[in-house]
Amino acid sequence: MKVVAVYSTKGGVGKTTAAVNVAWEAAKLHRVLLWDLDPQGAATFLLQVKPKVKGGVGALVSGDKKTSAAIRSTDVDHLDVLPADASYRDLDLVLDSAKKSERRVSKILEQVAGDYDLVILDCPPGSSLVAENAAFSADAVVVPLVPSPLSMRALDQVLAFVAASASTAKVVAFLSMVDRRKTLHRDAIATLPGHAAVIDVVVPSTVVVERMGAERAPLGRYAPSSEAARAYAALWAHLQSSLKPRKRKR
Numbered sequence: 339m340k341v342v343a344v345y346s347t348k349g350g351v352g353k354t355t356a357a358v359n360v361a362w363e364a365a366k367l368h369r370v371l372l373w374d375l376d377p378q379g380a381a382t383f384l385l386q387v388k389p390k391v392k393g394g395v396g397a398l399v400s401g402d403k404k405t406s407a408a409i410r411s412t413d414v415d416h417l418d419v420l421p422a423d424a425s426y427r428d429l430d431l432v433l434d435s436a437k438k439s440e441r442r443v444s445k446i447l448e449q450v451a452g453d454y455d456l457v458i459l460d461c462p463p464g465s466s467l468v469a470e471n472a473a474f475s476a477d478a479v480v481v482p483l484v485p486s487p488l489s490m491r492a493l494d495q496v497l498a499f500v501a502a503s504a505s506t507a508k509v510v511a512f513l514s515m516v517d518r519r520k521t522l523h524r525d526a527i528a529t530l531p532g533h534a535a536v537i538d539v540v541v542p543s544t545v546v547v548e549r550m551g552a553e554r555a556p557l558g559r560y561a562p563s564s565e566a567a568r569a570y571a572a573l574w575a576h577l578q579s580s581l582k583p584r585k586r587k588r
């Protein structure tokens with residue numbers, strides 16, 4: 339089982355959109371679990387799963403609730419969701435009071451390691467214990483970059499964050515919400531893929547993606563041949579080739 343965390347210190351850059359669409363691509367051939375770690379529950383909503391976790395996320399972290407009991411299926415074959423509800427607002431505190439607090443997410447996932455080929459973690463923004471857990475359990479950390487100086491700063495922060503943690507995850511950044519009419523964005527397409535962590539995948543800013551909220555479905559369902567759907571397919575292809583077995587630092 340491989341784990342991909344979609345994460346940035348910056349909010350609103352397309353993490354959830356990437357998580358849902360990469361999950362859809364991967365589920366064509368693999369058994370996929372998407373874990374919504376964000377109390378906003380956007381991934382849960384987009385995949386039409388009820389945002390209700392009996393006992394809250396605290397019961398999962400304490401071990402009182404089995405992981406498999408909290409997982410819900412979606413109407414996409416081979417794609418399940420571990421939904422988020424409001425209890426995820428306290429996840430940082432709950433993790434903090436648990437033993438080996440930065441490894442709890444990894445522990446919770448161990449229980450279902452035989453059931454899935456891939457787990458995608460949709461992380462909330464910011465540097466928190468949730469992010470530390472996600473990075474620790476991840477084989478790859480995917481960072482959407484909206485071309486701007488602030489985004490580059492977010493990428494540097496993620497790289498520093500992962501390097502300082504016990505994680506051995508590979509950091510993979512791609513360009514998200516790109517508007518080619520903007521000089522800054524065109525410049526980013528021309529230069530950024532030269533950065534070691536940035537791959538040559540460009541998701542355009544488009545109403546097709548905005549419609550996801552109304553369709554409550556991955557792009558593959560209602561716009562499979564759109565440029566954005568193809569970009570997420572390319573992102574998944576890239577991730578697949580970089581998900582090689584890795585050793586823990588300790």
Ligand SMILES: Nc1ncnc2c1ncn2[C@@H]1O[C@H](COP(=O)(O)OP(=O)(O)OP(=O)(O)O)[C@@H](O)[C@H]1O
Nearest residue numbers: 349350351352353354355463515542543544547548
């Ligand atoms: N390529 C795109 N083109 C147009 N709109 C987009 C695109 N990608 C994402 N969006 C829209 O931007 C908003 C933020 O996207 P998303 O929820 O994926 O970001 P996020 O990084 O997960 O945000 P948060 O930090 O709040 O979790 C959403 O309304 C989404 O539909």
Ligand SMILES: [Mg+2]
Nearest residue numbers: 353354376380
């Ligand atoms: Mg999100």
